[in-house]
Every structure is written in C-alpha cells, then in structure tokens.
Amino acid sequence: MAFVLGAQSRAKLKGVKPELVAVVERAIQITGTNFRITEGLRSVTRQKELFAAGASETMNSRHLTGHAVDVVALVNCNVRWDWPLYPKIAAAFKQASKELATPIVWGGDWPRLRDGPHFELDRKRYP
Numbered sequence: 001m002a003f004v005l006g007a008q009s010r011a012k013l014k015g016v017k018p019e020l021v022a023v024v025e026r027a028i029q030i031t032g033t034n035f036r037i038t039e040g041l042r043s044v045t046r047q048k049e050l051f052a053a054g055a056s057e058t059m060n061s062r063h064l065t066g067h068a069v070d071v072v073a074l075v076n077c078n079v080r081w082d083w084p085l086y087p088k089i090a091a092a093f094k095q096a097s098k099e100l101a102t103p104i105v106w107g108g109d110w111p112r113l114r115d116g117p118h119f120e121l122d123r124k125r126y127p
Contacts, residue, residue, distance in 0.1 A: 071119070
C-alpha cells in the first residue's frame with residue numbers, strides 16, 4: 001500500500017531544504033509504515049521552548065536551518081510512538097537517501113539520546 005503526505009505534513013515541510021524534502025517524498029512512497037511530519041523548520045523561539053522543556057538538548061538544532069525533520073508513525077490513522085515502528089520508517093528514509101544520493105542521519109542511530117522520529121541531512125555534505 002502506498003502512502004501519501006497530507007496537507008499538514010506538506011505545510012511542515014515549508015522551509016526545509018529541497019534535498020531533504022525529496023527524501024521525505026520518496027520515503028512516503030516506499031514505506032510500509034505510514035508517517036506524518038511533525039516538525040520541519042523551527043524558529044529560534046520554538047527551539048528555546050523545546051530546550052527549556054527538556055525536549056531538546058541543543059540550541060544548535062538542524063531544524064533551525066531547515067536541515068531536519070521529525071516524523072510520527074501512523075497506524076490506522078492513529079499516532080503511535082512505539083519504538084519498533086521507527087526503524088521501519090528509517091529503512092524507507094535510508095533507501096530513499098541512497099536512491100537520491102542524498103546522505104542523511106537518523107536520530108535512532110545515535111549512540112546517546114536516540115531520537116527515532118528525527119532525520120537530518122548529513123553535516124559532512126550539508127554543513
């Protein structure tokens with residue numbers, strides 16, 4: 001079953017680097033687990049709120065420059081945060097990244113503070 005990005009997800013992609021948008025668009029076509037974009041480009045004010053709330057550990061987020069997106073898994077149109085869904089979504093992002101020759105980093109691969117919903121353009125190629 002092919003999924004599509006809804007209007008809310010597309011709105012959240014405004015300001016996100018086109019290379020990452022292309023990866024997201026390809027990933028939604030090939031994923032076996034539906035997802036929605038929850039965050040794309042963030043304002044400094046929003047980042048300060050997340051930092052103050054402990055939801056982010058940095059004020060140097062890739063979201064501030066449009067180099068990152070966060071997703072949420074959807075199962076039968078319901079938001080789901082269970083960890084096993086996120087490696088499945090990540091597999092689609094990684095396949096899309098490879099197909100498009102656009103290197104990404106998945107927050108779920110980080111050794112500390114694993115962040116399953118987070119995807120960003122690789123700093124090595126997109127500083």
